[in-house]
Amino acid sequence: MFKDIVVGVTPSGLDECAVDAAIGFAQRFEAKLYMVHVAGMGHSWGDMRHLEPSGETDQIKEQILERYEEKVKGVEQLQVHVVPGIPHAEVLRLARKVNSDLIIMGPHTKEYAEKRSSMWGMAGSTLERVSQKARCPVMIVTQATPYGEHKFENILVATDFSEQAECAVNYGGQLVRQYKAAMTLLHVVDTDGLAGQMNDDELKRLLAQNRERMEEEYAARLKGVEPCTFECVAGKPAMDILKTARLVNADLILMAHHSKEIDPEKAFLGSTVTQVALNAKCPTMSVNRHFDLRCGLMYDQDGSVTEEKASAPV
Incomplete structure (x- = not known):
């Protein structure tokens, strides 16, 4: 059903619920899974141009792979992309490049847990912009679901x-x-x-x-x-x-x-x-x-x- 899945990911695991969902779909449908972390989320604009030459992007990639090493064993085709830039723009860019048929996103904010109760007045710009402009469906997962197969009833x-x-x-x-x-x-x-x-x-x-x-x-x-x-x-x-x-x-x-x-x-x-x-x-x-x-x-x-x-x- 799903063949090319893009999921936003952070080394901290804030969006682990979304990554788990993406891994589950990739395993069930034997889909290609593209994990993307946009390093600009935790860095200033002045630092971004130094991320790749300094090797920091490779370090972040290794952290992501290490964190999800066990869970992705059933994923036959996996790519991890760590790029500097604006989060929503880079997620959308990769999705267009690989012609994805599903984008999966988590909360992607460090303040998420603290501000959860007052979330009605907030707008998560990354979620907003990705879901507004994506050419394929966007699934937003903000709470943990049973790991493995997702069966919608x-x-x-x-x-x-x-x-x-x-x-x-x-x-x-x-x-x-x-x-x-x-x-x-x-x-x-x-x-x-x-x-x-x-x-x-x-x-x-x-x-x-x-x-x-x-x-x-x-x-x-x-x-x-x-x-x-x-x-x-x-x-x-x-x-x-x-x-x-x-x-x-x-x-x-x-x-x-x-x-x-x-x-x-x-x-x-x-x-x-x-x-x-x-x-x-x-x-x-x-x-x-x-x-x-x-x-x-x-x-x-x-x-x-x-x-x-x-x-x-x-």
Whole structure:
């Protein structure tokens, strides 16, 4: 299913949960695994040009290999890249170079543990920018999951009916079929913009209309996905996505990254996908454009399976 996986890594092990997930996928699908550490994260701009000539990049590479020596034994093709630069730019650069079909990221901040409780107001710029600009799906893993095989049984897909969210729904349908999982499709009516504008009856009608719209727009392309549940609730998007994820016992949340934001820079001030990812008990995957599983099944427009496929374009 996944053939070329890029994962961000630090020698300190802050993102070990994400690296464990990447190793697990690489082992299960016999995929190529590319670990990338951007040395600029812990150095000043003036030091960066001296990192490689001084041999420090090689030392960091050795630290990473030593830390994960036992866990990567089942990975047949492994590369470790240590480069100076801007974290999100270098992660995206490597992903494009190797034509990856999955990027996996962890929290990547030393202050993560201390600031976890106040994370709602924060924006992790590396996570934001990678998930916004990546050409392939980005999985964000911020909490430890059972080491080894990841088996998705309940997948939650959030949609706001945007074009990017449509891509997330399509990709979610492929994952559900591949894993033979249950799917919950969720739309949250943001009540912040409705304060004082609707009474309870009007809000109920709006929720019913949006649920009908979900079935009309997505039912055909999710043909063959069983069970598939459509849910529409009113509240705050991030909080209600997390609440629903707990209720359905989701082991993967899939959504588009700030799909309706007009100004991309403004979206860095705490997008819904980042708020969800940094507070979810399970991994969160961001999908912003159409992308097919590399090693899975071919689907007709109505969602029915047509044939096996070996690869798919980015």
